[in-house]
Amino acid sequence: MTAAKGMTREQQGSRAPAAVELRGVGREYGTGQARVRALDGVSTEFAPGSWTAVMGPSGSGKSTLLHCAAGLEQVSAGQVLLAGQDITAASDAELTALRRGSVGFVFQSFNLIGSLTAEQNVALPLKLGGGRVSTKDVRAVLASVGLDDRRRHRPRELSGGQQQRVAIARAMVTRPAVLFADEPTGALDSGSARTVLGLLRGMVDSAGQTIVMVTHDPAAAASADAVVFLSDGHIVDRAIAPSAAEVAARLARLEA
Structure with a gap:
C-alpha cells in the first residue's frame, strides 16, 4: 500500500525502514578561509x-x-543510508553499482543524447x-509516460515536456528504489510542468515510488507529500501536504 498524499508510511504506522536516511551529515568545500560549509549536521529520512x-x-x-543522499558526492561528516545500505565509505565501484541498480536521476536539463531515439535513450x-x-x-x-508513439523520435523532434518524460522513463527503466529529481520542471512551460508533476504523482500513488525532489517552484513542491526547507545548510522547517501559497510564504520568510 502506498503512502497517501500528505502522510508518510511512518505516520500511517508502518515500520518499514527509510528509503534514504541522513544522520548528522556535513559537507564542506575548500580549505582555510575559503572553506564553505554547505551542509551542517543534517539528519532526516x-x-x-x-514524495518529498x-x-x-x-x-x-x-x-x-540531494547529491549526498544519492551518492553523487561523499559527505564530510555523518552517515548516508540509501536503499538499506550505508554508502558513507563506499568505493566508487560500489557507488556506481548502487546508482545503476537502486537510484534514478532526473535533471532540469534532460541530459538526453541527441543522436539517439527516445527508445535508445531509455535503454541506455x-x-x-x-x-x-x-x-x-x-x-x-x-508507454507509461505517454510516449509510446514517440519512441523513434530524437530529442530535437520532441517538446521540452516530452524530453523530460523521456528522461523520467530512462530513470525508471531500471526500477530504482529512489528517484532523485533536481528541478525537473525548471525548464518547462506551465502546461508541461503540470503534466510532469502529474506523472510523478501517479508513480508515487500507483507504484509506491519514492521521490526526493529539489525545486524552487512552490506549485511543484505542493504536489509532493511533504516539503523540507533548508537555510544555511540546516533543515529549519517542514510542512506536510502544504498548499502552494503556504510553501511560497514559508520560502519568502526564509529568503527575507
Whole structure:
C-alpha cells in the first residue's frame, strides 16, 4: 500500500525502514578561509513510497543534500543510508553499482543524447549496466509516460515536456528504489510542468515510488507529500501536504 498524499508510511504506522536516511551529515568545500560549509549536521529520512520536496534560498544546501543522499558526492561528516545500505565509505565501484541498480536521476536539463531515439535513450542505463535490454520493457516504460508513439523520435523532434518524460522513463527503466529529481520542471512551460508533476504523482500513488525532489517552484513542491526547507545548510522547517501559497510564504520568510 502506498503512502497517501500528505502522510508518510511512518505516520500511517508502518515500520518499514527509510528509503534514504541522513544522520548528522556535513559537507564542506575548500580549505582555510575559503572553506564553505554547505551542509551542517543534517539528519532526516525519506519514507518508502513518499514524495518529498526540498526547498530553500539560493545557497541553502538543497542540491548538495540531494547529491549526498544519492551518492553523487561523499559527505564530510555523518552517515548516508540509501536503499538499506550505508554508502558513507563506499568505493566508487560500489557507488556506481548502487546508482545503476537502486537510484534514478532526473535533471532540469534532460541530459538526453541527441543522436539517439527516445527508445535508445531509455535503454541506455540497461546497456551501461551490462544487463539484458528488453525492448518490451523499454517500450512499456515509454508507454507509461505517454510516449509510446514517440519512441523513434530524437530529442530535437520532441517538446521540452516530452524530453523530460523521456528522461523520467530512462530513470525508471531500471526500477530504482529512489528517484532523485533536481528541478525537473525548471525548464518547462506551465502546461508541461503540470503534466510532469502529474506523472510523478501517479508513480508515487500507483507504484509506491519514492521521490526526493529539489525545486524552487512552490506549485511543484505542493504536489509532493511533504516539503523540507533548508537555510544555511540546516533543515529549519517542514510542512506536510502544504498548499502552494503556504510553501511560497514559508520560502519568502526564509529568503527575507
